[in-house]
Amino acid sequence: MRVSQLLIPTLREDPGEAEVVSHRLMMRAGMIRRVAAGIYTYLPLGLRVIRKIECIIREEMDRAGAQEVLMPIASPAELWRETGRWDFYGKELLRFKDRHEREFCLGPTHEEVITDLIRREVRSYRQLPLNCYQIQTKFRDEIRPRFGLMRGREFIMKDAYSFDQDEEAAKLSYRKMYDAYVRIFTRCGLTFRPVEADTGLIGGISSHEFMVLAETGEETIVYAEGGTYAANIERAELRLPTETSDEPFRPLRKVPTPGLRTVEEVCAFLKTTPRRLAKTLLFTTPKETVAVLIRGDHEANVVKIKKLLGCQDLELASPETVSAVTGAPVGFAGPIGLRRTRLVADHAVRVMRNIVVGGNEGDTHYVDANCDRDFKVETFGDLRSAMAGDPSPHGDGTLSVARGIEVGHVFMLGTKYSQAMKATYLDPQGNEQFAVMGCYGIGVGRTAAAAIEQNHDAKGIIWPVPIAPFLLHLLPLSPSSQVSQAARNVYEALVAAGVEVLWDDRDERAGVKFNDADLIGVPYQLIIGEKGLAQGAVELKERKTGAVTRLPPAEVLERVKERVEQAQT
């Protein structure tokens, strides 16, 4: 296609709103434009990348035996009430009423709609297994949309739903999707890692997230270096602490710590280390206030705490609540003499001896406090986040920490939705059974953004060949008739051979064309200049390496094909 006829509004300067690389480059390369917070229009270049990714997804989903459907974007409230998610989903669910005052929402995911379909249409075990997928626009009214396509409110998602007779069969469906995801992200040219994950709002039994490794990722993952274990930090389990202390118990003492609130301040003042201090964090749930004891150098894990308490909403207590419960301002909460709250603690606290804790009194801490002797913990649990150096739960070494972008998520749902919505089938014995479900998502736009986070340089994007908007960027450098004629010839030959060529036929200076080409990031540039042409040569340049090959125009097609084949093996 010709640049002069496409809407590719490249930007010389960085747009003020863009923070991360992918957002900035997508704006600058003229791929997307913002319509409202977290809502974007895809321009021709952006759409071509989206379509490429969708195409790979379709091929792999079909190969894995899934079939494509298309569900509506609006769904009626009653379906969501059946599963309880109309209330449970919260503000993220964008709700509205039609002219008859009937309640609807914009679909943030489609378990309810697909389960409704399947319960109507599937009656016999002979119709199972079944896996339906769609590529659809979703809407989630995010608290804080940001980073362009990385975390939009409206976004394109591939979602698939499997229905099986029993756990065993469901595991097989899950495995197929898992394998398909590995193929999809590999084909997209991404460096990624599947990790064990929390099931969040979707619920269910177990799940894996597919993380594209990138510094700018919003997720933190831990993995065993050289081992098999990898998990989202929200979920990564920890082994019970094994260390013991033979330190003699010392008597409890109360010490003044004027104005010292943070772990660091208190430790510096008392000449000790965070490992010998336990912080007392106060959380509020809709029902109660709970105190959570965590070792000073550890990070509390909200997901794990929620699980232990069996509640969905958990917030750090307000300063008012803290002082009402502890009798002290924020920074001096402690487990000793705490009333009116439950006290739970991380396993690590159990083995600590002679520790520092808050005094529940302004400007006061206790030293040489000991669990059981000085305070009673109701329940111990795995309540902190893993950190680098912790032993892997699989016993395969120690854990490292990395950042990732979640581009895909597979869930084993079990019968959560089929029971709630009575999606049953008759087994060979004529007994009614609940279908066992799985669901599988891929963020299409987020995958494109992740690809950019992983593949760019100071000049712009460097697309992996399989998802590039074009394969070759044709750059005639002068308006002379020989050059433009040569460009035209090459263009027609390549297009006839099925190569996707972006032809910069604008009357622009060489520098402008080069810079736009580097910004847009098409994998190969074919440069046709007057001098080279006089010697019968054009230049084939690889965007990624900058390597230039001089060759006669007639050989271009052959060489380009070679390169692509190499790249695919």
Add this chain to the structure above:
RNA sequence: CGGGGCGUAGCGCAGCCUGGUAGCGCGUCUGGUUUGGGACCAGAAAGUCCCCGGUUCGAAUCCGGGCGCCCCGACCA
């Protein structure tokens, strides 16, 4: 929802403190010269200074309210 910031030409910004003719760079349009890494000369068009109200002889500028957006946090597939 809490904290911080921003809203002035298509884009990036200055001007606001200290009220008085709305500016700069890039882009756009016309003509000419140029043509291998964001050219040069000459000319031109383009603004509801986010909105509403107030103060004032006079408001982009001061005051009040609203809206939108960005960043941090609480968080979330």
